[in-house]
Amino acid sequence: MAVRVQEEDFDPTTELEALSVGRDDIGALVSFTGLVRGGDVSEMVLEHYPGMTEKALEEIEEEARKRWSLQGVTIIHRVGPLAPGARIVFVATASRHRAVAFEAAEFLMDFLKTRAPFWKKESTADGARWVDARETDDTAAARWALE
Amino acid sequence: MAVRVQEEDFDPTTELEALSVGRDDIGALVSFTGLVRGGDVSEMVLEHYPGMTEKALEEIEEEARKRWSLQGVTIIHRVGPLAPGARIVFVATASRHRAVAFEAAEFLMDFLKTRAPFWKKESTADGARWVDARETDDTAAARWALE
Amino acid sequence: MKLLYFAWLRERIGVGSEEVSPPQGVDTVGALIEWLKTREPRYEAAFAQTAAIKVAVDQEQTDFDASIVGAREVALFPPVTGG
């Protein structure tokens, strides 16, 4: 499946190989993996909106496929409690040429960051806090002229 | 080692984890994997310039680290005979934020494509041919204002 | 109509979802929020700053002017922070 929301971890190699297995028309695979940063954060909890999340991710995938010639797209987002260093999110794109694969992967992340219904809560020594949305994410999404 | 030239295949997950293991200040990992495209190509042979290749790749890494705040960089390039679908090249970048990791990975590939001494020879039913350099690679490299 | 709340909005209101029957005339997201604020102080506190609140009607993100007439599910939540 191109889009998955899950508690379990995933394996980047397995996901990349799933995009290219059995075909020889793919020249470029780009992947983005988001990790939980530590510092004063001891744990991160990912909440989401079941039902709408999958729908939003599928729309994001569809929009990317409309804009670029892609041989494959994978989006995985984990939910639940995650420790520092853990993988949170993974997007991968497969294309004939690298420029397309890079651009589409960046687009997927920018779109996901501003459109997919996930919320992060960080636990620190001072208690738990909800992560604030970053203005730079809106700026990043805006450059794709999203409707 | 950040830079490797080798005949053997490699594992993207292992390479990505090597960049982030034991540290919690990395939020973003971007990887590019180049694969051999098939079509009329039955085999690809990668020739290189031992000694200069490693030096060129290290210069590419150094230049990326000068331009961006990176927690880690990996560049792997395979040499020798490779079948369609096989991995040829891998670059990965680790950073706090995704924009930096994406940009640096694209830069590494553009720089590598035009600066690292590798040459591809394709075998087809009609015989073997050396791959021509692509003008689009020069254009891609030029946007970074390389000296 | 089913209402869903997420993240700190869920925590402030105290429940993740509830069934409501808004009165006649409450037919937009904005009107729904104003009506909720009149119900109990916890809603008034939760919706004090509506500028930071996003909404999805039947799982499609929209804005405060959107109609809720015939909607099965209205979700209210802070700006998303996934990825």
Add this chain to the structure above:
Amino acid sequence: MKLLYFAWLRERIGVGSEEVSPPQGVDTVGALIEWLKTREPRYEAAFAQTAAIKVAVDQEQTDFDASIVGAREVALFPPVTGG
């Protein structure tokens, strides 16, 4: 001085490397190539279109005006096509 050839240049010249002792006055990459072309037809054929030839002196990429005085290793090759 050691000369190295790669890819189709290596194939046309017939060897991957050789030791040469250019005469007095042959002190740039350009002059070296002109001198090689006078040696045998295979060099003349290989270097017929020098616009497509790249050069590295002691493993640093440079251009045809570069000096080869004191160089240990000069490599001549077509544009790179890795990645």
